[in-house]
Amino acid sequence: MADRLTQLQDAADQLAQQFVASLYYVHKHHDYALLSPTDRLVTKNGGNTAQADDDIDPKPADVFKAGQRELAQDLILKEQEIEYLISQLPGLENSEKDQEQLIKQLEEELKAAEVERKEAVKEKEAVLAKLESVIRSVKRP
Structure with a gap:
């Protein structure tokens, strides 16, 4: 816009x-x-x-x-x-009512995207912790 x-x-x-x-x-x-x-x-x-x-x-x-x-x-x-x-x-x-409805729809999509982002951050932290533990357990021959 x-x-x-x-x-x-x-x-x-x-x-x-x-x-x-x-x-x-x-x-x-x-x-x-x-x-x-x-x-x-x-x-x-x-x-x-x-x-x-x-x-x-x-x-x-x-x-x-x-x-x-x-x-x-x-x-x-x-x-x-x-x-x-x-x-x-x-x-x-668009009428004012249509615009308000569109804003509500976009807010819901934003909330869903935020939930997905938080889940991805948790998954990333879990994978990072697992990777760190694997790296620490590796010993030199």
């Missing part, structure tokens, strides 16, 4: 990283657009120009849209992977 939880945590972390990468892509490669005739773009030095920020590298509209589409598909795939991992977690298909 820990393995599934680890996979789920890794997938959630990757999804968060993909969100950040998507936001960065949109921020870095968007094109400037004036929303009204009175809007103007201002550079850092105060002049009007179409290039308002040195960090922005506008992509052509078709390239930008293709990049957005690819990022969206990656986000959807990662989200579907997370849903699958969640569906594989134990307990979602």
Whole structure:
């Protein structure tokens, strides 16, 4: 179960990283657009120009849209992977009563295994004692 939880945590972390990468892509490669005739773009030095920020590298509209589409598909795939991992977690298909019954069954199996272990330890000690007595009774010729 820990393995599934680890996979789920890794997938959630990757999804968060993909969100950040998507936001960065949109921020870095968007094109400037004036929303009204009175809007103007201002550079850092105060002049009007179409290039308002040195960090922005506008992509052509078709390239930008293709990049957005690819990022969206990656986000959807990662989200579907997370849903699958969640569906594989134990307990979602079992009621609380079923889980309690399973726990009781496992406790009984554990008790039986502990009894077997104690018997094996006793047998081991008996065999060890017998072996020790045989070794002590052996004399050199």
